[in-house]
Amino acid sequence: MSLKDLSRSPGLISTTALATVERAINGALRSDPTTADRLAVHAGRLVAIEATLPPLAIYALIVEDGVELYHRSDAQADVSVRGNPVDLAAVLLDWRTRPNLIGGPVAISGNRELLQDLQELARQLQIDWGALLEPVTGSELAQQLDSGARRLFGWARQAVSRLGDQIGDYVGNESGLIPSRRDVYEFGQDVDELRMDVDRLEARIRRLQPRSTAQRSEPR
Amino acid sequence: MSDDNKVTHFGYQQVPWQEKQQKVAGVFRSVAGKYDVMNDLISMGSHRLLKRMTIELAGVRPGHKVLDLAGGTGDLAIKFSRLVGERGQVVLADINDAMLAVGRDRLFDAGCSHNTQVAQVNGECLPFADNTFNCVTIAFGLRNVTDKDAALRSMLRVLKPGGRLLVLEFSTPVNKHLARAYDAYSFAVWPRLGKMIVNDAQSYQYLAESIRMHPDQDTLKGMMDNAGFARSEYFNMLGGIVALHRGFKF
Numbered sequence: 001m002s003l004k005d006l007s008r009s010p011g012l013i014s015t016t017a018l019a020t021v022e023r024a025i026n027g028a029l030r031s032d033p034t035t036a037d038r039l040a041v042h043a044g045r046l047v048a049i050e051a052t053l054p055p056l057a058i059y060a061l062i063v064e065d066g067v068e069l070y071h072r073s074d075a076q077a078d079v080s081v082r083g084n085p086v087d088l089a090a091v092l093l094d095w096r097t098r099p100n101l102i103g104g105p106v107a108i109s110g111n112r113e114l115l116q117d118l119q120e121l122a123r124q125l126q127i128d129w130g131a132l133l134e135p136v137t138g139s140e141l142a143q144q145l146d147s148g149a150r151r152l153f154g155w156a157r158q159a160v161s162r163l164g165d166q167i168g169d170y171v172g173n174e175s176g177l178i179p180s181r182r183d184v185y186e187f188g189q190d191v192d193e194l195r196m197d198v199d200r201l202e203a204r205i206r207r208l209q210p211r212s213t214a215q216r217s218e219p220r
Numbered sequence: 221m222s223d224d225n226k227v228t229h230f231g232y233q234q235v236p237w238q239e240k241q242q243k244v245a246g247v248f249r250s251v252a253g254k255y256d257v258m259n260d261l262i263s264m265g266s267h268r269l270l271k272r273m274t275i276e277l278a279g280v281r282p283g284h285k286v287l288d289l290a291g292g293t294g295d296l297a298i299k300f301s302r303l304v305g306e307r308g309q310v311v312l313a314d315i316n317d318a319m320l321a322v323g324r325d326r327l328f329d330a331g332c333s334h335n336t337q338v339a340q341v342n343g344e345c346l347p348f349a350d351n352t353f354n355c356v357t358i359a360f361g362l363r364n365v366t367d368k369d370a371a372l373r374s375m376l377r378v379l380k381p382g383g384r385l386l387v388l389e390f391s392t393p394v395n396k397h398l399a400r401a402y403d404a405y406s407f408a409v410w411p412r413l414g415k416m417i418v419n420d421a422q423s424y425q426y427l428a429e430s431i432r433m434h435p436d437q438d439t440l441k442g443m444m445d446n447a448g449f450a451r452s453e454y455f456n457m458l459g460g461i462v463a464l465h466r467g468f469k470f
Binding site for chain 2: 015044063068070071
C-alpha cells in the first residue's frame with residue numbers, strides 16, 4: 001500500500017461494509033461453537049487478503065471470540081493471499097476449481113497451514129439458524145425453520161455448484177467464448193516455438209549478412 | 221492572571237478554572253452506567269464506526285504500548301489489547317473513577333486483563349515516563365480537559381519518537397445546512413434522551429454545548445503544532461461533525 005493510501009482516512013461506507021461483514025461472520029461463528037472454538041486456537045494471527053482489481057486490502061485478525069476486519073494494518077501478516085476477487089473467493093471459500101473459469105494466479109505467502117485450516121473451517125461453518133431464530137419465534141418453530149433453512153441452503157449450494165459446472169462447460173467448451181486451459185497452454189507452446197524460430201532465423205540472417213556484404217564488395 | 225482568577229467554559233457557562241474538572245466529573249459519574257447505550261442512541265451507532273477508523277489510523281502492531289486516554293468504557297482499549305498481543309501493553313486511563321470502573325469490568329469480561337492496565341490519571345500531567353508509548357489516543361475526551369495545551373504537551377512527552385497521537389472529537393460541520401440540522405438534533409433530542417435513559421437532561425445539554433465551545437479542526441491542528449507534534453493533519457468524518465486529528469512525535 002502506498003504512503004498516500006496510508007494517510008487517507010478510511011471511508012464511512014467502506015468501514016460500514018467491513019463492519020457488516022465482520023458482524024455476519026461473528027454471528028455465524030456464535031451459532032456454530034465447534035467451529036468458533038477451532039478458530040479460537042489461532043487467536044492473534046493476522047491474515048491479509050489483497051484483491052488486485054479493484055485494489056482492496058482486508059486484514060482479518062483472529063480473536064478469541066471471532067474475527068476483526070480492518071482495511072489496513074501495519075503488522076506483518078501471518079499469511080497473505082493476493083489475486084483477483086474471483087480467484088481469491090475460490091481459494092478462501094474452497095470452491096471447486098473450474099479449470100476453464102477459475103484458477104488464475106493467487107499468490108500466497110507466509111503460513112500456508114494456517115490458510116488450509118481456515119479454508120477447512122470456512123467450509124465446515126454450520127450456521128445454527130434455530131439458535132438465531134429461537135428468541136423471536138420460540139423453539140418449535142425455530143427448529144422447523146432451522147431444518148428448512150438447512151435444506152434450502154443445501155439445495156442452493158448444490159444448485160450453485162451445478163450452475164457453475166454448467167456455465168463452466170458452456171463458456172469453456174461449447175460457446176468457445178473463453179479458451180480452455182489446454183488451449184491457452186497449447187497457444188503458449190506455439191508462441192514459444194514461433195519465438196524460437198524467429199530467433200533462429202534472425203541468427204541465420206546475421207550470419208549470412210557479412211558473407212553477402214563481402215560478395216557485393218568483391219570487384220567483378 | 222493567577223489561576224485563582226482564571227475562568228474557563230463549562231458548556232456555555234463561565235466557571236472558575238479549578239471547578240471545571242469537578243463539574244465534568246459530575247457529568248460522567250451521572251451517566252457512566254448507561255454511557256454506551258446513550259452513545260449508541262445519540263450517535264445512531266456511528267461512534268462505533270468512527271472508533272474503527274481511529275484504530276485503522278493508529279498503526280498499532282504486536283508488541284506496541286498504547287495509552288487510551290479518557291478511555292471511558294474501554295471500546296478502543298479492548299481492540300488495542302487484541303492488536304498488541306501478548307508482548308504489547310495497553311493502558312486504559314481516565315480521570316473519572318466511575319467510568320474507569322465500567323471500563324475495567326469490560327476489559328476483564330473481554331479477556332483482556334493479561335496485557336492491559338487501568339489508571340486514573342489527569343491528562344494534563346500524565347504520570348508516565350518520557351517516551352513510553354507508541355500510540356496515544358483520546359476519543360471524545362479532549363473537549364472536557366480544562367487545559368488542552370498542557371494535555372497535548374503531556375501526551376507528546378509520553379510518546380516515543382515515531383509515535384503518534386490520535387484525537388477523535390466532535391468538531392465543526394463543514395456544510396452550513398448540515399450544521400443547522402445537527403444543532404437542531406443535538407439541542408432538541410440529546411437532553412430529552414438523557415432525561416429518558418439516565419434521568420439526567422443536564423449532562424446531555426452540557427454535551428451539546430461543550431461541542432460548540434470546542435476548537436474547530438484548524439484551531440486544534442494549530443494547537444497540536446504548537447505543542448510540538450509533527451505532520452499534524454485531520455480527517456473530517458460525517459461532514460465534520462467529528463474530526464480525527466493525527467500528529468507524530470519525531
